[in-house]
Amino acid sequence: MLLDPERAYRSVAARDARFDGCFVFAVRTTGIYCRPSCPAVTPKRRNVEFHLTAAAAQTAGFRACRRCLPDAVPGSPEWNLRADLAARAMRLITDGVVERDGVPGLATRLGYSERHLTRVLTTELGAGPLALARAHRAHAARLLIETTELTFADVAFAAGFASVRQFNDTIRAVFAVNPTQLRAEAQRRRRKELPAPPGAINLRLPFRPPFDAAGLLETLAAQAIPGIEHAEPGRYGRTLRLPHGPATVWLEPGPTHVACTLTLTDLRDLGSAVSRVRRLLDLDADPCAVDELLGADPLLAPLVTAAPGIRVPGSVDGAETVLRTLLPDLPPGEQLSTSDGQLTTLFPTPAAVLATGLSAERREVVAALADGSLDVHSGRDTDELIAELSGYPAITPMMAAEIVTRVLGAPDVWRVSDPALTARSRAWRPWRSYATAHLLRTPGAENVDRRTA
Template sequence: MPQHTATAPTGTPTSPAIWRDTERCYRVVAARDSRFDGQFIMAVRTTGIYCRPSCPALTPKAKNVSFYPTSAAAQANGYRACRRCLPDAVPGSPDWNVRADLAARAMRLISDGTVEREGVPGLARRLGYSERQLGRVLTAELGAGPLALARAHRAHSARLLIEMSELPLTDVAFAAGFSSVRQFNETIREVFATTPSQLRAASLRRGRKDIDGPSGATLLSLRLPFRPPFDADGVLRFLADRAVPGVEHIVTGEDGITGYGRTLRLAHGSGTVRLSPRADHVHCELRLTDLRDLSSAVSRVRRLLDLDADPAAVTRVLGTDPALAPLVAAVPGMRVPGAVDGNELVLRAMLGQQVSVAAARTAASELTDALGEPVPGEGTPLTRLFPTPARIAAEGADILRGPARRIAAITSVAAALAEGTLDVHVGRDPAELREELLACPGIGPWTADYVLMRVLGAPDVLLGGDLALRRGAAALGIDAASLADRARTWQPWCSYAGMYLWRANS
């Protein structure tokens, strides 16, 4: 990827960063408004502690507080995490999905564990910037450089492993990405004002639950928070309609779909996840063959369900449209389903071009049955990983059915993904990735935009050429010819408007 020469990030946020508006932030803190948890951090100078906005402790005086965009920025200024409100155990900032600038793209990659796997040079290379440019932009935008942001990420991963597994603390240190046990101990003391052994003892007193999975894997039970409301039924139905047997599994009950599971291809091994929405969180059972993949797996699952979205912001815009308003009121908390693997999503999107959802699912199932790798473990419906691009490039032509030109396009793109000439990950610039996708044979605007919407979590993509979406618009009285003009009033939430239009067609 070519290096950019500009020193400023590409793209701009859709609105000013809330943490810079100190008066508004203090009003939020005084109201203990949980909708803003994860969107900024409050640090109290008199105690040296940083908290989430809804912390139940006594509200400090305005003159004694400072606000930061991230926990890493608070830590870099000498503050430690509040043990009462656990400010890292909240939904992430929706800015990282809404924004397409360098800082937001870097945060998505950091949360996926890129720094732990590839270091800061690898992070800079993926973003197309020099290390110096990257550090300058992140420090200016987020109050901390890439190393400090990664350190905060490691601390959060370590806390999860300390509290949710029986892994020896020495092993926790390296699984969380620390280079030494000493660095691990010092970071935990600085961030949480306690030792790793004290954190584990406290979790045991609270009745921590964890069990061993098959083949030596570890099964962790986690609570994934979200900002209510959350249309769990909608996102689960979307995933169910496209579920590939073996790779994905749908759990149904008397009230309809109650859960979803799938296999995961991660940096250090395979895994599986089972998700069950609850009233105020999503229950997540995560089985990993290598615990170094914990933070990356959690990050990917959160993107899959769009758990960091700000539904209130979406409602404020879409709820003013007279055609959408009744549906927005009837189905609050709409989410845009994401993806756990960019390569897989690109290839499955190509399989879905100009065919029905059912036909695309059948094609993906045939590929998986023939070329997918088995996942260890018996007695589970999650048995296979979706095939790698390299395997599809080499053998896909023998499995795929349909026009030769279509098969050649799919195997050609698979080869580009395998070779790295087409690189699809959450840190890509949307405009650059779209251009690269459109340059590939067999990829049109619908597929390119669908990839941006699901892989990057781009919030402002409207698949205007989609037949089902246009039918949904017609059902709501929106003329297809005026759809593009109407979409301008939905910005920056066109992706969510599209989900409502799809819902209107169902």
């Protein structure tokens, strides 16, 4: 993706928060990079350069602004809108794949060589996979420094650093202060907030307004599985099966952010948990762009007016999404060692589901999930995943579309069978997933496969 420097500078001059997370700007005279809406005095155009990612700015030698915290913004909607290698890699990097499996593991999941992957990311984003992962670790470390009382050694290893020295060097390079100063600054500016329960972490997950939180929570509540999920007015919680152990999360949307309370078995899963929760709530969407395009159509305009900032529910786990879409009834999952209110149970694994009575066609899909031959994750290519899923007789085209929409956050998947609407939907690209969400929510909508609503 190429940035238009003049348009980007106009966004900076206007302090336009809609572009926070889409790019950062760096000021050569100060050596600092900021989010577009930074409240500081706008620098002169000749002193400014633009980068698509914080990692690119860091690679160029800039440090993060401690006033606007450019890492504490919604993610770029480009990573869902684009389906190229760079975007798919970014989705996996934010899920912590590099920390768990290294660059070789990332390249293997994407189906490319390490050399080719590094070349593409450096060309497209201005930073290679190691630099992008380093920026991700720095963000996770800052969250732990500012929101917990953990020792810095514990923070370092929880954030994915190989040593305390590497952690200290990175914090100083990225934020121009040491961890002690960063924690002290956070304590001074921290507003009065309710303390987190013992063992939990309170976070604020930003989004771009408008945000149809009520509609999203209503959808999640309608699909909630008791014990695994719990929904009540203004609040939603669920259990998570993360790489290093189970977790629970409670989410309460507010005017500018979603209050998130995480209880983790292993703090190394912090970044992965945040990434998955953001994907579940579609928090990196660009609602203004979606509403502007869809609201221009007379058919959708009343729906957009009724639900501005609609979100498409995402996924916290690819295998779970396939199983939920495929099977009307599921066996009970594992019990948590310690329940968190109404959250008592983990979603069952494919292996556990395979041990139950299934038809031959459904068994084929579940067996493929269990042995890894069907690998459904956020780094998959949209068309390739739809084709692979559609190759199983038990998965209908509508089911495949639902799975891809949720797991990949794909914004342009059409799931309505009416031929006239299908023809009309071409004008709604690249936001047809959101058009589908509006139509699915409309009472009496015809020819909509509500099995995948």
